[in-house]
Amino acid sequence: MTDATTEAPAGEFEVGAAIPPFTRPAGFHAWNRYAAVNYEFVDIHMDDEAGRAAGMPGAIGMGNLIWAWMHCAVEQWVGDRGLLEHLECRFKQPALKTDTITITGTVTGRSTADDGSTLLELELWSENQTGTRTAPGTARVRLHPGN
Amino acid sequence: MSELGLVRPDMAAIVGQPFGVMESYPVxxxxxxxxxxxxxxxxxxxxxxxxxxxxxxxxxxAPLDISVFAWAVAHREPNARQIEVDPKYTAVGAMEHNLGVQPPDLFRALNGGLSVDYTGVRIRPGDVIRSSTVIERYEEKESRLGAMLVTHNATTWTNQAGEEIKTARMALIRY
Incomplete structure (x- = not known):
């Protein structure tokens, strides 16, 4: 796994900049911990047989955990220099327990708000180890003035 | 009745009305x-x-995506309008019964996506969070799977000071 750097390379918030990847292994170690905080004890996330009965190769990960990882990716990148204001995504393909999931994206827009803060529009997505985008999304971050 | 016949007048009448009002234990x-x-x-x-x-x-x-209602709810606002429905409706996410309306006879469901808007007000230790949900709108679509009803729900969280924290939206597709 890799975590985003908290240092500020030049141009990291410019249009076209890449959002540093946030990578995590899918599987029961991650899913069980998420189930334990989110009370998400659903058979298809806990049991291969249940996953197969639902037409999957085995147990599948929670969409909510991908959602959480998208928040983590933005939090690790922006830190206390700004705040995630908007996030949306669609879940197209669930994670399987051997998958490695990466959250990454690009800055697609940059503007200045009336209060002097900077608004960044992002394309943000989840992809698996094959590069398949499993949850495409968009986001908006408000950088505090001076960033 | 709506164009594809999925949104009955009694369903259209509950758009924008709050349901599922609840309060968390202190975070x-x-x-x-x-x-x-x-x-x-x-x-x-x-x-x-x-x-x-x-x-x-x-x-x-707290992390922005924390769920403060996952394990327990401290208080649910009494809801005299709620009617009992067969579990086959709630199994696909139906919510109309919370507002006294029979859900539509659609028993397959897809998650059409999530979105959230954060206000910048953060959740801190000791906060008590209030949650309230509305059906923002219904939408009908034709697809290769037939006529689909998209229900756009919005859930808003506020803290004990009445400050808005976030509005989370979910598109539930039933067909």
Missing amino acids: TASDIRRWAIAVYHPEQPPAHYLDPAAEAEGRLV
């Missing part, structure tokens, strides 16, 4: 730390989540 520092540790596993979460001084100094804020 604890442990709730916040445990959530952060779980979602960052197997790496450590950002340092402020684990800083023992952060709570006392007012620097401990």
